[in-house]
Amino acid sequence: MTRPVVTALDDRVTGVWSPRYVWVTAGAVALIFLAAVQSLAVTTVMPVVSADLDGDALYAVAFAGTLATSVIGMVVVGAWCDRGGVLAPLTTAVVLFVAGLVLAGAAPTMELLVVGRLVQGLGTGGQTVALYVVVARVYPAILHGRVFAAFSAAWVVPSLIGPALAGAVTEFLHWRWVFLGVAALTVVAFTMVVLRLHGQPLGTEHPATERIWPRIVCAVAVATGALALSLAGQLGPFAIAVVAGSAVLIAFASRPLLPRGTLRAARGLPSVVLMRGLIAGALFGTEIYIPYLLIDEYGFSPTWAGLGLTAAALAWAAAADVQGRFGDRLGNTRITIIGSSQLLTAIALSGATALWGLPPAVMIAGWALAGGGMGLMYPRLTVLTLAYSTAQNQGFNSSALSISDAVGSATAIAVMGLAFTALASTDAGFPVVFAIGAVLAALALIPGLRMGSARRSVPSEPA
Template sequence: MTDPLSADPRGFTGPVPVVGAHVPHVRSLWDPRVLWVTLGSVSLIFLAALTSLALTTVMPIVSADLDGDALYALAFSGTLATGVIGMVAAGAWSDRSGPVTPLATAVALFVAGLALDAAAPSMELLVLGRLITGLGSGAQIVALYVVVARVYPADLHGRVMALFSAAWVVPSLVGPFLAGLVTEQLHWRWVFGGLAALTIVAFGMIAPRLMHLSEQSATPREPGVGRRLLFATVIAAAALALGLTGELTASISAALGWAIAVVALAVVGVAILPLLPRRTLRGAPGLPSVILMRGLIAGALFGAEIYVPYLLIDRYGFSPAWAGLGLTTAAIAWAISAHVSGRHGDRIGNARIAVIGSLLLLTAAAACAVSAILTLSPVVPIAMWSFAGFGMGLMYPRLTVLTLAYSDRANEGFNSSALQISDSVGASATIAVMGLAFTSLAATGSGFPVVFGIAAVLALAAIVPGLRLGHAQERS
């Protein structure tokens, strides 16, 4: 086997030697030596998730205030697109000089974007703020993954990722209500301003405890960083084009929308190759399969879940508040299964987690498709969508743990950014294709079964790389 410390980071996929932790003999996330790192990291993840959900809640009001209907979709898709650039930059930077400076820069961009949104006098400036926030949020998550790899011993990585999953889930329970309450009682600008202030406080918890991680301890193995950033920018542009195809289909021509989508997907497929480990799209055993599976399940879950409330409103006459019930049950199930995965993942096994999780996601999507066709009781899609949440909670943190286990100190940033890029691109591409299909089939009434059918196919496909995940150093 090639020496892992001298190989190209995209070519190495096997287990790597575990480098001694900076904080030795830590056996708990709440050990006083890492307590503030734990609290600060989880708080930053929580606030990033809360920001995403707050935007969903307040955006209709923002758009009305700023007369910005034409840029409504771009305010969502733009953040995801620029996040890919942030992920690549933070990964390369973290491998070269440690995660502290990249994390500080990411937080600064995130806060600057929120501050611009809070003060934006026009929709154009608000969208600019969203693009800046996307750069920061994409870089922030990658830098935090490197922090986890550098601070905590390997046997605690699963528990950290379970906490990160919970930090994404909890905002789905309280975020929409809190954002709506602040908007009603104060103003939507306070939502963005408040999140910016809280992010500064959260970073203050973690920053002083990470200064010892700034030193470079291994030779980075990332040739062509500038080239990779160029490819990330191309992906971002193609993702923005994909996000606009649904509107083109509805307003101009379905054929034009599909043509642009096909070209954009082809561009993404070529440009993403240098940003992932070699043989990822072929599902090679080890790290490539971990990265590929993450993109497939992200596309299945995040693509389909935006249609669950839509189905309940359109077919069952639910109010918007009650329509969110399906997502709430899934969020609770996700939190429970993430805890199970974090504590018992080694005992369950990677292949078993992948198969069980994918089948649960497949079952949920199929149940929603059948409900749309036969107009079954609304209890069916609400209850069955919780299966999707449970399956994702099992798989999501485990795939992150595996990514870190397949990494060493010289490529933690590259691999972490690859995982997040696969996640973001998988979700955004699937959402765009589902949107095109839904819009094209609106007149026939078969849009819901088709989008949930796409999710079911992706969940089934995820089993193939799931059986090839292997084992690295994730076992305690």
């Protein structure tokens, strides 16, 4: 019989960096760190990549495609973890992540780069879910908030050096090293994790037994819908039909992958999961246009455009630390109102900058509010998800949270890409993108005020 590595807090445990946990924490944080480097770096350099490979038409797809295929990785790895250990699914996910980075870094055309990003998405989604399950099975519940605060803080150094370094690498070496360098470092970081977790009893006493194939089919359908949505702008007169069909497919196929009642913001875990998707769509959908605007309209170099994201990432890490220390004292309602208001204000300032040609410093400084709001909300939502979970559905619930994140982001990026492409010949493209993001941030308040307190663990069911 297997059991969690730690089931209760004893007097030898002082925190996530105590001797018992230090190597697991260090390895997991290193993987999050490299994922952050990759995410921030690609956001910074993609305008240059797009220009170099003549791929403006696939700009949004390069982001939305990765998020779309990540849904498949999340579902497979979540179900895999619920049936046994976590090391094998984590290993598979990391291999796919590295393979996708290598393919993208070596791609001679934008189409092949997108293929690499699709493979990378499979690994990214699986890696995220696997690490969440590692947290659930290795650390006692009292330390979950600190672990996820550490994950958020792992974005600090990338936020300081990642965008600017990616810009510098692009300017003085080549953008390909942005992908290949992260791939090499990921291999090193994962070796640390394997050495620490190998041989540990990371299974569950009561493995899940339900069929996995229906969920995989649904995941593939969701990914297909998101990809079709992101490509709709290139289909001319069929675009409207493809958009409508894709939206219906995503809504229908995602229901079995989410807790029951998610799409109607039912109280408790369903609202936690729905809120994650809305704020992810609001932030990540608009964030990819921040460096784009700075480079295209204000003449920033890739290095300086990357620095435009630094303040937001720093604020994210600082707010995540506050949430880790005082989240229970602040309460879910207060965190929701403060975080959503900051995100909405930041997006509104970005839209105002694009609409009226305000100094770029307004947008850069304002974007720090978005980071602060997300730093409060993101780790809190993860803590609540685990609090609502049992040992039998940690994988399902963790994957559901990540699926909502990915589907929300992919859908928002695709819709914003369609709007931006349609308005490319006008000055309305950037303002409309930010307006869509603002609507999503405002809608997040609805499920945010219905999350409950998760004072006891309750099972969840598919939607």
